[in-house]
Amino acid sequence: MKLLVIEDEKALADNIKSYLSTNEVICEVAESYQEAIAKLNVYSYDVILLDIMLPDGNGLDVLHFLKKEQSEAGILIISAKNSLDDRVQGLELGADDYLTKPFHLSELNARLKAIYRRRKFQGFTEIKFNEISVDTNNHEVSIEGKQMELTVKEYELLLFFISNKNRVLTKQTIAEHLWGDNVDFLDSFDFVYQHIKNLRKKITAAGGHDYIKTIYGLGYKFHNN
């Protein structure tokens, strides 16, 4: 996946680049509107991460440019402004998703991958992790061809884990991914454990391996031993 990060805050761009750069993801950074347009004129990207507020222009202008060029890249907008107007305008101009600062890098990663899947394969994708395969189109999970019954939250949890495989996910990150802003007021996110336990039980019962590793006091990691 080729990713262009358009973000003027260098430290934040660095964070994103070091977190996302893997064998599968090539990440480039543009720190201004001009630089972004220059890069977009020459190269093509699968997904573009766009900060709305740029020092030399509005990020929405980049959207106009991409629309004019009939670009096929997926676009994720990030903004410090949690304003409904910006969100609606961004999505109307062809952005795929909108994320408000501050965000968890794991959340960003999951959203970028979802956009990539939708754009690249028009949704007809099957994500495979060893014996587990997830059909994101029909929201179905099967282990070695055998279909599993998962609740919506369990399905989302599994997909979040697979998108962020081999990464540490804190309970807070998981809770916010599953329930959004509605849980930010809680003192403890221990209730996430209940869902993890159920998911773990269902996977092992269906004959899968237990890939969810508990990191004591912190969170979980989905990894392939």
Added chain:
Amino acid sequence: MKRVAIETDYSLAQNMDLLKESIKEGKPLDALQNQKTHIVKVQSIQPRDTLYKYAFSDTMAMHPYFKRLEPHRKMVITQRINGEYYRFNMIDIFLETDDVSGGVVNVMTRLFFGLGLILLVCSFLISSWLFQPFQKTLQKIKTFNLKNDEEVSFEVTTTKEFKQLNGFIIQMTDKARRDYISLKEFSENAAHEMQTPIAVAQGKLELLLETPNLQEEQLPLIQSAQIALSKLSRMGQSLSLLTKIENNEFTARETTDFSKLVNQSVLTFKDIAELKNLTLESNIEENITLPINAAIADILVSNLLKNAIRYNLPDGWIKINLDKKQLIVENPGHPPKVPTNQLFERFRKSNQSGQSLGLGLAIVKKICDVNHLKVDYVFEADIHRLIVKFPV
């Protein structure tokens, strides 16, 4: 009194001179006499006759019109006219000082009141005309609102003082408006600008978690830092939300189906309540609409539900009741440590050490104030009850 006597004496003497002239001309005495004047021809001078010298005295005499005794002045003098002696005996009424002062007081009082009334009416008319620019200025000040983004302007006046006053008010309101706008911009910008550095710090911590060979005792440190950061971020967002509500950025252009909205919120939070082992009961009347912005109404209901979840007892319950008059959210809990109405203040919490920001109820109150709803916090019999009353 003395002065009146002198005047009367003078007039008597004058009259006497006139009579003397008439006698010289040979007029008969009878024609000259009347009730006040007696002239007698004397043959010889008696010792009591004061020749040429006036003899004045006070006496009482019958007043011809009033028919009563009145104080009079009497003059007796003997004169030699054409070689013969005549005794003049004349009286005249005193000028009545009581009557004079009474008359003067009477006239003056009427004049005074008359003039006073005219003065009052005139001054009222004139001042209302003169102070017209001042009244207009007062009206402008009365209707001046910092939040209305318009400059104050006055009609041109020719009065120097009013010009100064208007100039001063324009200066003052302009300054107040500029300060208000810059304060508003500051609070908006502070909240936004804060989010990027928080995002950077949060990202760094996540990268730190990814580094190999991390010691187990380091993990809680990282997590604590992450939780503190997310609290900081939420605080910024909540404060900026409060500012936005204050600035009337969420004006109700439409009516919101409140029943539907509460139902949706209950659905969202039922899941979370169950995770905390709380039972959620709701009794929601259908088709209740309110003239309130939907986004802001959602925040109102969410904050009430979040509050009920957060300050509940273990294995507790939440009851939500919505009817035409009000929305009630109640839950059991520990008694609040501060008076319940103070919990609507910013950063005021029952438990200062908790993770809560202390802004949830301040936001609820602000939303209610802006939308003409009344909110009450009642604690009785170990039950917290938040009541939002709708306008009738």
